[in-house]
Structures are given as C-alpha cells and as structure tokens.
Amino acid sequence: MKREVIQDFLNLPGIAGVALMDGRSRPYFFGVDQALNFQQKEALAQGIQQVVDTTPEGFGSFEFQFTGHQVYIYKLQHGIILLVLTGDKLVQTDYHQAISQLQGELQKDAANAIATFRLMAGNITLTSQNQWAAKSGIPDSVSTSPAAVAPTAAPSTTTRNGTGRPVQPPVSPLPSPPVTPAPPVAAPPPALSAKEVVLALNQMSQVATHYLGNIVVANYWKSSRPSVEWLLQFQADRSAQFTFKPATTTDLSHLLSSEEEQWIRDWIAAFVSRCSKVIRDFQDILQQSDLDTRQKALLPPP
Numbered sequence: 001m002k003r004e005v006i007q008d009f010l011n012l013p014g015i016a017g018v019a020l021m022d023g024r025s026r027p028y029f030f031g032v033d034q035a036l037n038f039q040q041k042e043a044l045a046q047g048i049q050q051v052v053d054t055t056p057e058g059f060g061s062f063e064f065q066f067t068g069h070q071v072y073i074y075k076l077q078h079g080i081i082l083l084v085l086t087g088d089k090l091v092q093t094d095y096h097q098a099i100s101q102l103q104g105e106l107q108k109d110a111a112n113a114i115a116t117f118r119l120m121a122g123n124i125t126l127t128s129q130n131q132w133a134a135k136s137g138i139p140d141s142v143s144t145s146p147a148a149v150a151p152t153a154a155p156s157t158t159t160r161n162g163t164g165r166p167v168q169p170p171v172s173p174l175p176s177p178p179v180t181p182a183p184p185v186a187a188p189p190p191a192l193s194a195k196e197v198v199l200a201l202n203q204m205s206q207v208a209t210h211y212l213g214n215i216v217v218a219n220y221w222k223s224s225r226p227s228v229e230w231l232l233q234f235q236a237d238r239s240a241q242f243t244f245k246p247a248t249t250t251d252l253s254h255l256l257s258s259e260e261e262q263w264i265r266d267w268i269a270a271f272v273s274r275c276s277k278v279i280r281d282f283q284d285i286l287q288q289s290d291l292d293t294r295q296k297a298l299l300p301p302p
Contacts, residue, residue, distance in 0.1 A: 003116060006030065009102050014090025016069055019083040020106075020117040021045060028117035032085050040067060043278040047216040048073060048083060050223060064213035067278065071213070074103060078110045192294070195252035197234065197264055198242050200295040204268070205240040207289050211279050214240045224270035228263050269300040 009015065010031045017032025019041075027045040029036075036044065044066055051062075051073070061074045070090070074082040084099065106113045201221075208217045217240040225231055236242050244252055256264070276282045286299055 003119075005102065005105050006116070009098050012094060012098050014087050014095070016085040016087050018085070018102075019045070020114060021049065021081040021083065022079060022114055027083075028114070030117065035069060035085055035087075036067065040278050044071070044083075044216075047212075047219055048081065050219045051215050062215070064215045065209075066213055066216065067211060072099070074099070076103065076110070077107050080106065080110055080114070082106060191255040191257075192261055192264075193252065194233075194244050194246075194250070194254045194256070196294065197256070198244050198252070200291070200298055201234065201236075201242040201268075203289070203291050203295060204271070204286060205236070205242070207286055208275055208282070209240050211282075212275065214238060217275075220274045221271055224267065224274045226263060226266050226270065230260060231263055231267060265298055265300070268298050272300055 006018065010018065015031070016035040017030060019027050019029040019032065021027045027041070029041055032041065061072065063070060063072045065071070066085075070086045072084040072086065074084075076082055082103065086095070205217055205221070208220070212220070215238060218236045218238055221236045221240065233244055233246050234242055235245055246254070272283050272286065279285065283299065283302060287296060287302075291299075
C-alpha cells in the first residue's frame with residue numbers, strides 16, 4: 001500500500017485524521033494530532049474496541065460523535081478496524097467515493113497496510129504522548145511551615161532575705177460557661193427510589209452524550225459498573241438511556257437501602273472518572289447542568 005493513498009485521503013476537505021486498529025497492538029493514528037490529544041486518542045481507541053467487540057457480525061460500519069467530531073468506523077477483513085475522524089467541511093459525495101477507494105486498498109494487502117500505518121504514525125503517536133505528558137505536568141506544591149509559638153512570660157519575682165521566690169498570682173474563680181441549647185437535629189433525607197435513580201442516570205447520560213456520543217457513553221456505563229449483581233437491574237440501551245428491569249417483584253417505587261445507594265454512588269463515581277479522562281472538567285459540567293439537588297448529591301465529591 002502506498003503512502004500517497006493515505007495522504008490523498010487526508011487531503012480531502014473535512015477529514016481530520018484516520019487510524020487503523022488490529023486488536024493486538026496499539027492503534028496507529030495519523031493526522032489527528034491537532035484534533036485530539038494523546039489521552040483522548042487512548043480513550044477513543046478503547047471505547048471503539050469495546051463497541052466493536054459487542055457489535056453483531058452483520059454490522060460493517062457505524063458512526064457516532066466524539067468531542068465535536070463525527071467518527072466513522074469500518075470493520076474490515078482479518079479483524080482490522082478503520083477509523084475516520086471528520087469535521088464540518090466534509091462533502092458526503094466526495095467522501096463516499098474516497099472511503100471506498102481507501103477500504104479497497106486496505107483489504108488488498110492487510111499486512112502491508114498495517115506496516116504502512118505503523119511507519120507513518122508510530123513516531124507521531126510517541127511524540128504526541130510526550131507532548132501531552134509535558135503539558136499536563138503538576139506544578140510543585142508550596143509547603144508552609146507552622147508559625148512559631150510565642151513563649152509565655154515568666155511570672156514576676158520578689159526578693160526575701162536575698163532569695164528570689166516566685167510570686168503566685170491570685171487565682172480567680174472561672175466564670176460559668178454560658179448554657180447553649182443544642183441545635184435541632186436535621187431529619188435525614190428520604191431514601192432514593194429506583195425511579196429517581198433511573199432519572200438521575202439518564203440526565204447524566206444526556207450531558208455526556210453531547211460530548212462523546214451515545215455508543216461511547218453506553219459502553220462507559222457498562223465498563224464502569226461495579227461487580228454487584230443488584231446493579232444489573234439498571235440497563236442502558238445503545239442510546240445510553242436507562243430502564244429498570246427488576247429481578248424480583250419490586251418496581252420503580254422501590255426505596256433503596258443505604259447499601260444499595262452506596263452501590264449507585266460508586267457506579268456514578270467510576271463513570272464520572274472514566275469520562276473525565278476525555279473531558280477534563282466533566283464533573284464541573286455535571287454540577288452546572290440541569291441535574292436537581294438530589295441528583296447532584298449522588299455525584300462524587302470534587
């Protein structure tokens with residue numbers, strides 16, 4: 001496979017970059033360094049592999065949105081996955097003709113195609129990783145030392161027969177402390193219902209899909225779910241929308257126990273952490289979204 005074929009495809013208006021994945025080694029990205037940073041490329045590659053692994057055999061291609069770009073995925077022969085990252089200037093008629101030609105070239109000689117991508121993109125991936133690490137360095141923290149404690153003045157002395165003896169000050173009785181009434185104990189918030197949990201999860205999904213797309217968000221929920229059988233009752237479909245499918249006779253009015261609520265909190269915390277690897281201020285975005293007070297209370301502490 002000639003490098004000119006890939007370069008001609010990248011020169012097409014609206015093409016932000018391409019990547020080739022074989023499921024065994026690291027993805028070979030080319031031309032996406034101005035659109036995605038290293039961490040976003042890693043998250044995108046992991047999410048795509050999860051989606052492809054769970055996609056029925058009949059699906060040869062699909063698309064979704066990721067950080068404001070339209071992403072096209074093509075399943076080729078021998079387990080190879082072609083990724084195309086596009087922007088707003090894409091002309092669909094020109095794109096369909098060019099992508100058909102590129103797919104044909106890739107499937108003529110899969111081994112040669114992977115070698116070509118490795119040659120063109122291997123060094124770029126390593127350089128991008130080093131640049132990302134340099135940009136995200138943590139500044140040195142400034143330590144502060146506690147202030148010195150001022151010494152207590154020694155008591156004054158008088159002299160008797162030339163001998164200094166300390167004079168003890170008179171002891172005055174301590175005043176009685178004021179009696180402060182105990183503050184009223186606030187009643188604990190009512191327990192969450194399964195319906196409230198479903199609404200909260202769907203609200204968070206709606207915020208996340210705006211940046212990552214439905215398929216990626218649905219897979220992030222699935223991969224971040226703790227290994228607790230009870231949580232399997234909350235299922236996200238391919239559009240990242242949740243439904244409650246109880247394993248027993250309970251329904252949406254079921255009130256969560258403290259242990260069940262903690263499982264939900266752990267799941268949400270893992271999901272927020274996963275999304276934050278791509279959207280660094282994702283938790284702040286959730287806090288500023290339309291989540292109500294009880295839904296925001298489920299978020300992990302900042």
